[in-house]
Amino acid sequence: MATKLLLLLLFCLFSIKKALSLQPNISSGSTLYTNSTPNFWPSPSGHFAFGFYPTGNGFKVGIWVVGSPKNTIVWTSRRNDPVISPGAALVFSTDGGLLLLSSTGQVQPVAETTQTASVASMHDSGNFVLYNSSSKIIWASFDSPTDTLLVLQKLVPENMLYSSISETDTSIGNFKLSLHRDGSLYAFPIRSLHDVKYIYWSSFSKSVGRNLTLNLAADSRFYLSSSSGLAVLNLTAGGHLVDGSKVLYRATFDVDGILRLYRHQMGSKGSSNISILWEAITPENRCSVKGICGPNSFCSVDGADLSCLCPPGFEFVDPKQANIGCKLNSTAKNDCFGDKGNANYRMTSLPNTAWESGEYDLLSSVNEEACSENCLEDCNCVVATFWDEMCFKQKLPLRFGRRNGSRPTKALVKITRESLPDDTNVVVNEITKKLGKKLVIVGVVLITLSIFLFLFSGYLIFKYQIWGNRMRIRKSNPPDVVQEINVTSFTYDQLVKATNNFREEIGRGASGKVYKGSLQEMNGGGQEIAVKRLEKMVEERESVFRNEVKIIGRTHHKNLLQLIGFCSEGSNRLLVYEFMKNGSLGDLLFKSRSRPSWNERRRILVEIARGINYLHEECQTRIIHCDIKPHNILMDESGSAKISDFGLSKLLKPDQTKTYTMARGTRGYVAPEWDQSNAPITVKADVYSFGVLLLEIVCCRKNLVLAGPEEEMVLTDWVYKCYLAGELEEVVDETELDLEELEKVVKVGLWCVHTEAARRPSMKSVIMMLEGTVVTQAPPPLSSHVNV
Numbered sequence: 001m002a003t004k005l006l007l008l009l010l011f012c013l014f015s016i017k018k019a020l021s022l023q024p025n026i027s028s029g030s031t032l033y034t035n036s037t038p039n040f041w042p043s044p045s046g047h048f049a050f051g052f053y054p055t056g057n058g059f060k061v062g063i064w065v066v067g068s069p070k071n072t073i074v075w076t077s078r079r080n081d082p083v084i085s086p087g088a089a090l091v092f093s094t095d096g097g098l099l100l101l102s103s104t105g106q107v108q109p110v111a112e113t114t115q116t117a118s119v120a121s122m123h124d125s126g127n128f129v130l131y132n133s134s135s136k137i138i139w140a141s142f143d144s145p146t147d148t149l150l151v152l153q154k155l156v157p158e159n160m161l162y163s164s165i166s167e168t169d170t171s172i173g174n175f176k177l178s179l180h181r182d183g184s185l186y187a188f189p190i191r192s193l194h195d196v197k198y199i200y201w202s203s204f205s206k207s208v209g210r211n212l213t214l215n216l217a218a219d220s221r222f223y224l225s226s227s228s229g230l231a232v233l234n235l236t237a238g239g240h241l242v243d244g245s246k247v248l249y250r251a252t253f254d255v256d257g258i259l260r261l262y263r264h265q266m267g268s269k270g271s272s273n274i275s276i277l278w279e280a281i282t283p284e285n286r287c288s289v290k291g292i293c294g295p296n297s298f299c300s301v302d303g304a305d306l307s308c309l310c311p312p313g314f315e316f317v318d319p320k321q322a323n324i325g326c327k328l329n330s331t332a333k334n335d336c337f338g339d340k341g342n343a344n345y346r347m348t349s350l351p352n353t354a355w356e357s358g359e360y361d362l363l364s365s366v367n368e369e370a371c372s373e374n375c376l377e378d379c380n381c382v383v384a385t386f387w388d389e390m391c392f393k394q395k396l397p398l399r400f401g402r403r404n405g406s407r408p409t410k411a412l413v414k415i416t417r418e419s420l421p422d423d424t425n426v427v428v429n430e431i432t433k434k435l436g437k438k439l440v441i442v443g444v445v446l447i448t449l450s451i452f453l454f455l456f457s458g459y460l461i462f463k464y465q466i467w468g469n470r471m472r473i474r475k476s477n478p479p480d481v482v483q484e485i486n487v488t489s490f491t492y493d494q495l496v497k498a499t500n501n502f503r504e505e506i507g508r509g510a511s512g513k514v515y516k517g518s519l520q521e522m523n524g525g526g527q528e529i530a531v532k533r534l535e536k537m538v539e540e541r542e543s544v545f546r547n548e549v550k551i552i553g554r555t556h557h558k559n560l561l562q563l564i565g566f567c568s569e570g571s572n573r574l575l576v577y578e579f580m581k582n583g584s585l586g587d588l589l590f591k592s593r594s595r596p597s598w599n600e601r602r603r604i605l606v607e608i609a610r611g612i613n614y615l616h617e618e619c620q621t622r623i624i625h626c627d628i629k630p631h632n633i634l635m636d637e638s639g640s641a642k643i644s645d646f647g648l649s650k651l652l653k654p655d656q657t658k659t660y661t662m663a664r665g666t667r668g669y670v671a672p673e674w675d676q677s678n679a680p681i682t683v684k685a686d687v688y689s690f691g692v693l694l695l696e697i698v699c700c701r702k703n704l705v706l707a708g709p710e711e712e713m714v715l716t717d718w719v720y721k722c723y724l725a726g727e728l729e730e731v732v733d734e735t736e737l738d739l740e741e742l743e744k745v746v747k748v749g750l751w752c753v754h755t756e757a758a759r760r761p762s763m764k765s766v767i768m769m770l771e772g773t774v775v776t777q778a779p780p781p782l783s784s785h786v787n788v
Ligand SMILES: *[C@@H]1O[C@H](CO)[C@@H](O)[C@H](O)[C@H]1NC(C)=O
Pocket: 024, 025, 119, 121, 131, 134, 135, 136
């Protein structure tokens, strides 16, 4: 209190403004006011000034290079304090303090000194100095650099420069430049302390000596020196020795986290021309500054522009400050962990983009599709970075994202289905393209054999099955038979042998990879098989698995891919199918050069419909396929369609069931009820997928084609439009076609893709309509299915 009164007294005594211009020494008793003119003490040359500079809606106390159009702040006192309100005063008091007196009467020291200062001086070097009565320096602004070093100013070991928040706010920003004892300068984001992991720039001078000092020489040489003063590392060559009254140099650790050396060419009448002499990081690499863009965003440089961008499905935390980061689109439903699982999601890709490598899971030897699909299935996964057959699965927050055109990485981003489709990169459609490609057929020999074996062995074998298995492994006998199913139980060893240790992968999907094999080892027949190795299996008892396999194994229909065997040993769960040489319907429709004839396509349609109808109505346990699409329909040698991969959803982890389905169900084939929480999934979901498939078969085109006219993007919508307009020939690019016949089939498809599950026909009705036993009514409007 006493001091305060004293100060106020002093303040009154010396409140008479002194003429200070170009006066080199400032004697005690001098005072500056925020609103006086001038409100600073200039250096003799007039190039530097100490005093109040305007910022925000007030002032800060600092030093700047005088210039026009604007001054360059090189030092700030108490930079993190709130701005000083107008009405404050800077007092160089007679008792030797340099004090800030706020308009409300609060007093703060600007320079912390232990001795009494008698003279202050704003030097032409930019150093503001306090001297004691014996002309000894007791305080200098050069000793406490903020973000800038001037000529002859040093950064000593274990000291830092902190970047400013922005060009207009000199408070401490996001980056720190630290001169370590080890001899190196390191730049890193301020919130990471000395964590070497986040250093984005270094002088790499560890090897040249410890305890170095950073200096800026008068000739602009920027160098590290040993304690003896010897230059051990030159950051810049220097040699630009010029008249100090015309040219100034400064090194500033800039707002964007990059250390730069600037040259100020002082012109006449106070104008100044600023140029960059050197920068620690080149302009095209500005994105390498860790933290330049906030969490979940990524940095992209385009010429002079650096931008922080949000990945698809994200939005800016603050649209006015892009560098703060991104958050998940708050209006979109993000309920992966809810009961709908991944049903609401799909994957998009961002080429040449990657975030900090901080994966929680890493898959190796995978292709991009498998990577994308795996992330889609996993609720924890937000982004998967794919690179060189490796898949790095990442969670939020994503940090230090960066796009670089020559980078081989690709970010696969999970987004909600409602999110607008981003330009080109919807990858989900492509997922599992390879799945089951060549899966398959028959096994008649084996199955027949199995039936007989079963009849002979009966319950006893089942009862002692485990024991039996082991014996057989040792004896290398033919595989045993599980009661009442025509499905063979293989030992793991047998399948390892049959697939030559899983050598030839012929496909992969959400439920696992598929390998080609041969049964030669076991029955001498050399029958080719496709072995599906299930991943993501429920950790359930073998008996449960067997029970499910039994259900799948009991299905017998000529349009269903027959399961010929399985293996359940330890944690291994494998399914054995006969190998199908002719690939999938997807290949036939979208890849082969000549499209199948109309009659062939009609036949295939009816075959698929019969297969699905069997699953829905005729087998003992009703099976919803959940993943009807061209790539899950395989073609046998005679060109008949066989549905694959049915019944698998039951074998997967409960929380992954829908995920699995969606991952493979693929945008475009999935019934709208999947997108509504709590809507029951019935056989009608398959009817919807079949409807999409029907239109694809009719038009030999994928449902979603993002290239091309917008109205033709979604096949179902386009077909409906053409149907209404009576222009169906538009959608089928074929000349010799019975338009009446075409319309009849298309109508069936349009019924199937109705948004309301209840209004879709059963598969039985579909078959009858396709076969012409019932007349197909005009389909109802599909108004709401526009948002498929
Ligand atoms: C300014 O003050 C310093 C320290 O007391 C002194 O050495 C110097 O000669 C003074 N300069 C002028 C021009 O008075």
